[in-house]
Amino acid sequence: MAFTERSAKARTAILAAAARRFAADGYDRTTIRAIAQDAGVDPSMVIRYFTSKADLFYAASWTASPTSIDAAPGSDFAERYATVFIDVWERDQSALAALLRAAPTHPEAVEQLQGVLDRQFLPVFKEAFPERADVEQRAALIVSQTIGLAYCRYLLRLEPLASMSRDRLHHALAGTIRRYLDEPIGPAPQDG
CATH class of the missing domain: 1.10.10.60 (Homeodomain-like)
Structure with missing residues (x-):
């Protein structure tokens, strides 16, 4: 239109x-x-x-794009991801908050969240780490951490997380993302 x-x-x-x-x-x-x-x-x-x-909810629920994460080889992906994530939530979280609040009780919100992850986040991870066969699993683990952080700090406002300084939060989040990117996540699944 x-x-x-x-x-x-x-x-x-x-x-x-x-x-x-x-x-x-x-x-x-x-x-x-x-x-x-x-x-x-x-x-x-x-x-x-x-x-x-439902269509309006979907359109209003995602205003930030992870494409601003620098996926170039040699860039510190974990630092950049943490920065973009915190910037989005500290600046204006209303649309994201609506999607995360609705997801536990509305299957259509879960589908919309899955679509955002599949279309907007996963391509960024695949571009940054094209050689990794387990990039989807690593991306899912990272997203689980950031969604959990969003719920606890920005929606539930649990202490001491809610009052933690931005710098401390950024350092901790980037470190967790690095671990998910660099450390083994367990034995490979068995075929069978």
Whole structure:
């Protein structure tokens, strides 16, 4: 669908309002009508641009791209990944928070999260480590750590993690990522 300047502004306002509502109210309590009111548009425009609440949720749930992680050989991938991850969560986490909050109770949110991981994260890992046969498993372990960190620090605000300095957090996270990238993760699976 091609957008005029006016419709592009409306679409952007709807996405921003949806990200805030989903983060604040959760998937179940968020309504198309409330999003439209926050965006200053008619509810029919929300449906026109996004078809359904589930499609809008998906569109509003991922605003950051891991492609800014330097995957070039010789770059410190762990340092860069930790920096990008923390920057995203410290800057504006509303859309990501909505997706992570919805995932435990909504299968469609899990599918959307899996799609984000498959289409946006995994290619970055594969580009950075093309020679590794177990790159998908290592990427999954790293993502599990960062999702756990996001839940504990930014969503649940568990102490002392919530008040840990950014520098200390970055150092610890980069070290964990390096271990997942460099150390053996166990015996290879047996064929059979």
